[in-house]
Amino acid sequence: QMQLVESGGGLVQPGGSLRLSCAVPGSVLSIDTLGWFRQAPGKGQEFVGAIRWSGSSTYYKDSMKGRFTLSRDGAKNTVNLQMNNLKPEDTAVYYCAAGYLGGRYLYSAAEGYHYWGQGTQVTVSS
Numbered sequence: 746q747m748q749l750v751e752s753g754g755g756l757v758q759p760g761g762s763l764r765l766s767c768a769v770p771g772s773v774l775s776i777d778t779l780g781w782f783r784q785a786p787g788k789g790q791e792f793v794g795a796i797r798w799s800g801s802s803t804y805y806k807d808s809m810k811g812r813f814t815l816s817r818d819g820a821k822n823t824v825n826l827q828m829n830n831l832k833p834e835d836t837a838v839y840y841c842a843a844g845y846l847g848g849r850y851l852y853s854a855a856e857g858y859h860y861w862g863q864g865t866q867v868t869v870s871s
Contacts, residue, residue: 749773749841754865757831763867765826767841773860776843779824780858781815783837783867792853793839796824804852831869838864 753765767779780795793813794805800817814827824841842858844850850857 749843749860749862751839751841751862751865754839754867756868756870758871759832759869761831761869762827762829763831765828765839765841765865765867767824767826767862769822769824769843769860771822773843775845776860778846778852778857779817779841779843780852781826781839781841782855783835783839784864785834785837788837790840790855791837792855794826795852798843806853828867831867833869836867836869838866840864 750768751765753763755763757763777798778795779798781793782790783793784790792806793809794803794815796803796815796817803815805813812830816825818825841862843860844858846857
């Protein structure tokens with residue numbers, strides 16, 4: 746299974762910012778959406794946000810609106826997740842995923858995404 750490649754995780758203090766990037770190999774075909782999910786220790790997978798591969802629309806979980814911003818760099822075939830005003834509860838492994846949702850799946854539905862990255866750790870702590 747083709748893997749996406751995340752980067753940009755690390756340790757940041759509360760209130761700080763991080764930018765995660767997800768590189769999509771050129772051989773990945775037939776996708777219309779790239780999403781971000783996260784999983785905190787001892788918790789289930791959580792939807793963070795998604796962006797149409799055309800870059801035309803973005804969707805966020807309510808708790809991320811206003812703090813997280815998705816953007817696509819078409820020249821580099823990457824999607825960036827800018828995270829501002831980070832809180833300790835944002836600590837998690839963040840995964841990017843790509844798939845063809847085709848209107849059959851909600852943007853927040855992990856089963857709609859067929860390609861996944863290996864995850865990058867984000868730790869928010871003083």
